[in-house]
Amino acid sequence: MAILKFKINRYNPDDERRGHYEQEYELDVPKGYTVLDCLNDIKWKIDGTLSYRRSCRSGICGSCAMTINGVNNLACETQALSLKSDTVTIEPLRGYPVVKDLVVSLDPIVRGLMAVRPYMINKTPPPTDQERFQSPEERDKLEGLYECILCGSCTSACPSFWADKEYLGPHAFLKAYRFVADSRDEDARAHLEALDDKHGLWRCHTIFNCVEACPKGLNPTKAIAELKKEIVKGKVG
Amino acid sequence: MTIKDPETIHDVEGVPVHNVHRHDVVIIGAGLAGMRAAVEASDEFDVAVISKVFPTRSHSGAAQGGIAASLANEEEDHWEWHMFDTVKGSDYLGDQDVIETLVKEAPVVVREFEHFGAPFSRTSEGRIAQRLFGGHTKDFGRGGPVLRACYGVDRTGHVLLHTLYEVCVRNQVRFYSEFHALSLIIEDGECRGVVAWDIVNGGVHVFHAKTVMFGTGGYGKVFKITSNALANTGDGLGMVLRAGLPLEDMEFVQFHPTGLYLQGILVSEAARGEGGHLINGKGERFMEKYAPDKMELAPRDLVSRSIQTEINEGRGINGEAYVYIDLRHLGKEKIMHQLPQIHELAWKFLHVDCVTDPIPIQPTGHYSMGGIPTDIDGRVLLDGKQIPVKGFYAGGECACVSVHGANRLGTNSLLEASLFGRRCGKSIIRYLRENREFSDLPADAAVEAIKMVKRLLSSDGDEKIGKIREDLQVMMTGKCGIFRNEKQLGDLKKELRKLEERYANVRLDDKSETFNTDLLEALELGNMLEFSELIVEGAYARKESRGAHSRTDFPDRDDGEWLKHTLAWKKDGKISFDYKPVTITRFQPKERKY
Ligand SMILES: Cc1cc2nc3c(=O)[nH]c(=O)nc-3n(C[C@H](O)[C@H](O)[C@H](O)COP(=O)(O)OP(=O)(O)OC[C@H]3O[C@@H](n4cnc5c(N)ncnc54)[C@H](O)[C@@H]3O)c2cc1C
Ligand code: SF4
Ligand code: FES
Numbered sequence: 001m002a003i004l005k006f007k008i009n010r011y012n013p014d015d016e017r018r019g020h021y022e023q024e025y026e027l028d029v030p031k032g033y034t035v036l037d038c039l040n041d042i043k044w045k046i047d048g049t050l051s052y053r054r055s056c057r058s059g060i061c062g063s064c065a066m067t068i069n070g071v072n073n074l075a076c077e078t079q080a081l082s083l084k085s086d087t088v089t090i091e092p093l094r095g096y097p098v099v100k101d102l103v104v105s106l107d108p109i110v111r112g113l114m115a116v117r118p119y120m121i122n123k124t125p126p127p128t129d130q131e132r133f134q135s136p137e138e139r140d141k142l143e144g145l146y147e148c149i150l151c152g153s154c155t156s157a158c159p160s161f162w163a164d165k166e167y168l169g170p171h172a173f174l175k176a177y178r179f180v181a182d183s184r185d186e187d188a189r190a191h192l193e194a195l196d197d198k199h200g201l202w203r204c205h206t207i208f209n210c211v212e213a214c215p216k217g218l219n220p221t222k223a224i225a226e227l228k229k230e231i232v233k234g235k236v237g
Numbered sequence: 238m239t240i241k242d243p244e245t246i247h248d249v250e251g252v253p254v255h256n257v258h259r260h261d262v263v264i265i266g267a268g269l270a271g272m273r274a275a276v277e278a279s280d281e282f283d284v285a286v287i288s289k290v291f292p293t294r295s296h297s298g299a300a301q302g303g304i305a306a307s308l309a310n311e312e313e314d315h316w317e318w319h320m321f322d323t324v325k326g327s328d329y330l331g332d333q334d335v336i337e338t339l340v341k342e343a344p345v346v347v348r349e350f351e352h353f354g355a356p357f358s359r360t361s362e363g364r365i366a367q368r369l370f371g372g373h374t375k376d377f378g379r380g381g382p383v384l385r386a387c388y389g390v391d392r393t394g395h396v397l398l399h400t401l402y403e404v405c406v407r408n409q410v411r412f413y414s415e416f417h418a419l420s421l422i423i424e425d426g427e428c429r430g431v432v433a434w435d436i437v438n439g440g441v442h443v444f445h446a447k448t449v450m451f452g453t454g455g456y457g458k459v460f461k462i463t464s465n466a467l468a469n470t471g472d473g474l475g476m477v478l479r480a481g482l483p484l485e486d487m488e489f490v491q492f493h494p495t496g497l498y499l500q501g502i503l504v505s506e507a508a509r510g511e512g513g514h515l516i517n518g519k520g521e522r523f524m525e526k527y528a529p530d531k532m533e534l535a536p537r538d539l540v541s542r543s544i545q546t547e548i549n550e551g552r553g554i555n556g557e558a559y560v561y562i563d564l565r566h567l568g569k570e571k572i573m574h575q576l577p578q579i580h581e582l583a584w585k586f587l588h589v590d591c592v593t594d595p596i597p598i599q600p601t602g603h604y605s606m607g608g609i610p611t612d613i614d615g616r617v618l619l620d621g622k623q624i625p626v627k628g629f630y631a632g633g634e635c636a637c638v639s640v641h642g643a644n645r646l647g648t649n650s651l652l653e654a655s656l657f658g659r660r661c662g663k664s665i666i667r668y669l670r671e672n673r674e675f676s677d678l679p680a681d682a683a684v685e686a687i688k689m690v691k692r693l694l695s696s697d698g699d700e701k702i703g704k705i706r707e708d709l710q711v712m713m714t715g716k717c718g719i720f721r722n723e724k725q726l727g728d729l730k731k732e733l734r735k736l737e738e739r740y741a742n743v744r745l746d747d748k749s750e751t752f753n754t755d756l757l758e759a760l761e762l763g764n765m766l767e768f769s770e771l772i773v774e775g776a777y778a779r780k781e782s783r784g785a786h787s788r789t790d791f792p793d794r795d796d797g798e799w800l801k802h803t804l805a806w807k808k809d810g811k812i813s814f815d816y817k818p819v820t821i822t823r824f825q826p827k828e829r830k831y
């Protein structure tokens with residue numbers, strides 16, 4: 001148990017006059033409490049106006065990404081006491097328009113995602129009464145790709161996105177590569193098309209912020225490198 | 238003629254005209270049930286999906302272990318075996334005609350997921366990999382456990398949910414993401430749409446539809462310790478009750494044996510499927526006493542009761558309210574390859590490395606067997622028995638068709654949600670081919686919903702939502718949990734009434750329109766209070782023990798009196814019951830032993 005001070009970035013568009021401001025709360029934090037547990041305690045016991053997204057509280061739905069002491073992370077997976085700091089500063093994910101308090105607009109995330117045709121494309125019909133075969137080795141190529149929970153942390157941390165709001169974002173590239181790398185997908189070109197663009201891959205300057213920001217330990221930068229190879233291959237071949 | 242400002246034009250009282258939307262099919266819920274129905278129906282019709290969370294954030298994504306189908310990819314298996322296990326698992330309360338459909342269509346549904354692109358784990362021949370799960374056996378229970386649960390590592394729900402979202406995108410399904418459904422529009426026995434609140438911008442919207450489907454999921458959040466997401470508040474059930482329709486078998490709630498201690502977060506049954514042991518405070522593998530044959534792989538109701546008994550009798554670890562699940566003997570490689578998410582959860586939430594230490598666990602509120610009564614084609618039943626509400630469908634955890642009866646087997650619910658979602662989609666198509674026109678919207682369609690929101694937004698009482706909800710959760714866990722008895726259920730009935738009175742006297746802190754989560758939580762609590770009473774009253778009325786419903790004062794199953802489904806209504810605060818027979822085809826009820 002320790003008393004922590006939470007400094008939370010707040011904004012309510014229905015109260016434009018106040019604009020963005022910081023509010024402080026103090027909370028007795030028991031061992032084992034996640035940052036989400038703390039936010040819930042604040043909301044449920046102190047101040048019901050505090051707004052943030054959450055659902056699964058187990059790091060799988062991707063709702064609760066926010067910037068905690070300067071680092072993008074899932075609130076539900078961050079142990080409050082292991083931050084080793086008396087003050088916990090919480091801000092909405094950078095780079096996205098703020099809807100209210102810690103809630104940001106999901107539009108940029110969805111827009112980037114849609115651009116890469118985020119679904120498996122096949123030209124041959126599937127076999128009847130059977131699955132498409134895929135060897136365990138082929139399946140292993142999807143490791144580190146299919147786990148993305150669309151939390152938006154990576155793109156929020158990306159300077160290329162800060163500079164260009166139409167930049168598709170690392171989460172979109174990771175998704176594109178998830179299909180390009182899948183032995184069953186038959187139209188890599190369709191996923192790559194939107195990437196070979198000024199808002200696409202070539203804007204990535206391999207700064208690796210996305211890798212650091214991903215709470216699931218995924219590696220969008222590696223996917224980007226692979227995709228660049230694919231595009232070049234496509235042009236040559 | 239002057240052009241009117243759309244804000245002032247109303248087809249529906251109180252709702253500006255640009256907030257009225259029209260679609261052939263309006264689906265509430267973007268979990269496996271809702272999106273699987275959307276995939277099906279969007280082949281032919283204009284489909285909208287409304288979800289209070291972004292689609293891929295639906296709770297289906299949290300499912301870990303697997304989806305059942307007798308593919309026989311790993312070893313011999315047959316749908317008849319799967320059927321027997323499901324019937325027996327249900328403690329003979331499942332309807333055998335629908336169970337037969339479930340197990341027969343399962344292989345098709347799972348392979349379709351693969352065809353859609355789901356990244357399943359694979360066998361060495363490149364087929365979908367399968368693992369063991371509790372209650373799934375060979376040869377009508379005579380053989381050992383069978384490899385039947387199809388899986389994607391330990392993220393099966395995640396891979397299926399994302400895949401469905403992707404196919405919906407391909408099929409140009411229209412998503413209304415972050416809209417909270419408030420009420421049904423039912424007129425002359427026909428469902429004509431729903432009313433919903435736009436979470437991001439605020440405002441009441443009306444969705445005018447030819448068909449409506451509910452895939453609104455479960456309600457684990459009525460319990461203090463639960464594996465469920467915060468969004469699992471059973472809103473669909475509240476809406477259905479308010480529309481004067483019944484709910485079925487609400488007293489049957491599954492408690493999963495292995496929730497992380499104090500958090501309730503799930504340690505998937507895959508952990509036992511892969512060979513994990515349950516250990517009590519004396520270091521014993523205590524399942525020997527309760528299910529000498531199937532041990533840890535006995536069905537959930539039995540394992541949860543066993544754990545709770547150990548805890549109640551002082552054999553928890555250090556006498557406390559938990560026992561261990563021990564995975565250490567599986568070895569690091571197997572844990573990291575087959576159960577990486579469990580490893581991650583135990584580490585992140587309890588700081589336990591399950592490669593070197595056992596994980597503290599306790600039973601956790603998990604799954605609702607009961608729900609909205611439907612027929613085999615997903616049509617919601619007005620009388621709970623036969624008469625469908627025109628144009629209204631339900632599937633997945635919010636529905637009760639009933640394949641799970643008194644206790645669900647692991648991996649059967651992802652299957653149920655997908656398979657009956659798909660069936661809903663198909664029957665919606667059949668219906669729409671014959672019913673091409675929209676029926677008129679009643680002018681007062683949104684009046685009640687608007688009143689409800691307005692009341693909350695101007696509420697000025699002295700009760701806090703969070704406090705009432707916590708009291709509800711503590712009471713439900715304490716008095717309507719794994720073990721139940723007449724005295725406690727009786728007390729609880731009265732206490733719930735008091736909570737409803739307190740709810741009438743709440744005060745919201747947040748009165749704004751934009752992303753008002755205070756309002757949403759109040760609406761959710763209203764729904765939970767609405768149907769919790771049915772769980773308790775149903776449990777009070779059912780004087781026997783069957784599946785997950787365990788009465789210490791009536792410890793035996795009573796087929797003479799209670800081999801029947803409960804139907805319950807709530808009108809003007811009054812609850813009334815009716816019952817209907819169980820459909821029995823192949824397997825006569827027998828004593829259930831594992
Ligand atoms: C941790 C965990 C692990 C599990 N593991 C397994 C497993 O391995 N195998 C298995 O078979 N089963 C498993 N289950 C059970 C299974 O996941 C669920 O029963 C199933 O996913 C339910 O799917 P659904 O589509 O019915 O509902 P959900 O996936 O819960 O979706 C409900 C949808 O309804 C929407 N909604 C609800 N209310 C409203 C409203 N008022 N307005 C708008 N939208 C609304 C939500 O936004 C959501 O989109 C698990 C469950 C849990 C909790
Ligand atoms: S790649 Fe990682 S950070 Fe980016 S959206 Fe996916 S899970 Fe989140
Ligand atoms: S609440 Fe789902 S990821 Fe944190």
